[in-house]
Amino acid sequence: MFLIPNAVVRFFHRMASPPHFYAFTDKVMPWLIIIFVLLTGFGLYGGLYLAPADYQQGDSYRIIYIHVPSAWMSLFIYMVMAISGAIGLVWRIKLAEIVAISSAPIGASFTFIALFTGSLWGKPMWGTWWVWDARLTSELILLFLYLGVIGLYGAIDDKRVASKAVAILALVGVVNIPIIHYSVEWWNTLHQGPTVTKMDKPSIHISMLIPLLLMALSFKFYYLIALIQRIRIELLQRERNAQWVKTKVLEQN
């Protein structure tokens, strides 16, 4: 903690306290929603209207504006879930545990969207809805990992114990993340190689790339909004006997 300014450390300490987190997110939520709506608006307008058609796929390629950001989010959210799970295990911070479990349903949804949109595109382009190649299979395993996390958490009554079990499952599943990313390079797959996330220059025209990046950012904000809402509900449930929740409820009535 020697390189991080004191103000930042203090901010995180305060955020780890449920009542402070609750009050702070009350204030930032409208801003997050405004940014999300603007990004999605510009991203979709750019992707569906301004961007030109592809030289081979025509307009069908436009599914990447949903498919690719969803697939990125499915990996990103998994890493957030595993890392916050690890923080919860080591430092026993309640909020870290809640971040981990609250991420799981959002991550599972993005994984499902990535698989579903990919399948819709695969039928006309590849000629099949589904193949058991390394990329598609490892992404499907990711969906099962998310569902496993949700199921395991629900199966254990003591939520502190459940959080620990879930964190361990999530951490073991981390090995799948590099496999998903590199599957298209390590093995022959039907799925194409990386277009944007590679060392080289992206193999996508700039007019198509900008809306894609806007959509990727907009999905990040969506995740943040959904995550905060889920954390707030989970906090209220877990802390229902705490004084700050009682005052909060009394205030609102």
Added chain:
Amino acid sequence: MKPARKQRLILIALMVIGASIATAFALKSFNDNLMYFFSTTDVVAGKAPKTALFRLGGMVIKGSVERPGDGMMVRFKLTDFSKEVTVEYTGILPDLFREGQGIVAHGKLNEQGVFIAEEVLAKHDENYMPPEVKASLKNQTTSGTNK
């Protein structure tokens, strides 16, 4: 860091490293099964199954697509830029099937070494660009150097 926390952190690190090593060994031993298709070089070298069904991937050679009969039968040559294999297929080809495009065919070899495909899938590459850009790229390569 408190000793108890440090111990937990080390335990978690060991767990993740252990799981990674186990997975790496498992993937290494199943490496061949994880390959979705055989290349044309594999087939010419005799590495592909002789009698069983398998998948063959490669690029459709420009000018090699022909329809010898009246029916739906298509014959074309696949290459990985080193060895070639002739493929025959009867059925509807996917949208992205064209000469110079990568494809994956599922089927088996006959006695003459011709691959009889039951299913043909187009493999899309990672390039996205507007048609005008593609046209100008083509002009550059044809008028510019002699490559």
